[in-house]
Amino acid sequence: MSVSPRIVVLAGGVGGSRFVLGVRGALRSRGIGDTASALTVVVNTGDDLWLSGVRLQPDVDSLTYALAGVNDAERGWGRQGDSERVNEELQAWGAGWPWFTLGDLDLGTHLARTGWLRDGLTPTEVIERMSRRWPLGARLLPMTDTEVDTVVVLHDGTRLHFQEWWTRHRAALAPTRFENPGISEAAPAPGVVEAIAQAEAVLLAPSNPVVSIGPILDVTGVREALRATAAPVVGVSPIIGGRVVRGMADVCLTAIGVETSAAAVAGLYGSRGDAGLLDAWLIAEEDEALAGEVAGFGIRPVVTPLWMTDPARSAALAESALIAAGL
Template sequence: MTRAPRIVVLAGGVGGSRFVLGVRGALRARGIDDTAAALTVVVNTGDDLWLSGVRLQPDVDSITYALAGVNDTERGWGREGDTERVNRELQEWDAGWPWFTLGDLDLGTHLARTGWLREGLTPTQVLERMSHRWPLGARLLPMTDAEVDTVVVLEDGTRMHFQEWWTRHRATLAPARFENPGIEHVRPAPGVTEAIAGADVVLIAPSNPVVSIGPILAVPGMRTALRDSGAAIVGVSPIIGGKVVRGMADVCLTAIGVETSAAAVAAHYGARSRDGVLDAWLIAEEDDALSAEVAGRGIRSLVTPLWMTDAARSAALAEAALGAAGL
């Protein structure tokens, strides 16, 4: 291939942020300077919510901040060096959620976004405007312009926003299911299906399969776009050695009846040849014994180091994913 490959990544959360950074790093290592023309990231917006009158998009902001180099790498979310003066004042007014921290710099992002939304811009247009501030080296698209916030339904029937269940309760309340009310009536954001149709490879980041990648795939038309695309579709396991890398994805998987294993998550996504979405699946060296099981599902399995502990390892993982697609 003489031109730069056209890459689409489906991503959300910290794992998604690190992987997208790795893909951009792999492109730069190949001598591709205009990575923004080569790399499109379709971001989960199921985590979004309204809080204290402003619209928050946690996954969008995490990936934006990571690409801009201004993210808090210790916490995995928010801005580096942020302060919480406004958040403390909100708590004095008994406003918002005392267990959900809004940093001052982060709040500036939310205010700007909300103002643009109030002026009539769509989330896609807002994200495009946000991307002008920093040289991100990628085009970011929300999965949809509609509001389809994730709701957790507990075993006793109680319903709560995903962020309350995840951040306040740390996923300790047993979920019966996850819903995105109204998602069956929405459509992919402008440019999403076009990017998938024109891609050489679609990469599914090692994000939470249930609440990060799940909502993206649930948008009507998304699975069809993936199945119809001429691109190779390569996924990266978020499970290493039978354990989640970060967060509480194991609780989410258990709720939908999926074992916490690299092979089980591959089966959950399914082979594209069998009405699923995967052509190939990257698993960790610790899970080498599962290769045959993955292959038995009709998915090509490749064993490679998956730990993204620094920029070089993240780029190496991304390069392995591109290699799996023959690029």
């Protein structure tokens, strides 16, 4: 491929980071040197929060660190080789959350971000400035410049920030719904709709469909842009063999009445031919028996290995997604 394609990925979290690394790797294998011009990632900011006076953007940082090669791959979050002296001092003062660790290097990122935000930069401008430090090989865009943190509503009416429910309680408290206050008034960040409109392929990463991809889709104008683009929209199942690959997406799916299966998540996104989003849906070899059910939604099923256990497998999965998009 001599001309760089225009690829847009919607992503969030660890699974999204691995997939985006795979897309970058697949593009490089195709001879695309300037992957930053070819690859745009629209990142979930629904699980952002203020803590100890600084603004945290967990999914933005996971993607940034992963693309920069400085992420802690073993833990799945934060910086490689980080220390926690400042976090210990914060906890000694009774500040922050004792169950939510901020590494020292990670905290440096949050301080820089907060300072730029207080200077008047938008989240889009902050991410662009962060991207100058390392050659990421991709352009990162937040889904919106508006703060739309995720609130988890429990059956007794208790409302928790998503990070408290996810990190402190490990999703053990059964939710009745998830809310993103203010999202109905939020506009897509500058460049998001344009990138989707100009794309040659749009890929939905195997991220949590409820709290990672869901908030991106709920920003006014994003679903419409996906339905209107001439590019094929290809999704990758986050479910393999009826189980979530990572995290607690099964709990989230149950809360909204969706079965934890590759076919059910395809049905949640829906077919573009039926006012949904997908043209094709990648499912694992373990779920080949569900291909007919996916096709019944009007979505073309593609059976392929989905495990991203190393960079080569992640790139192979991304290559399958690009081929499914006709590239």
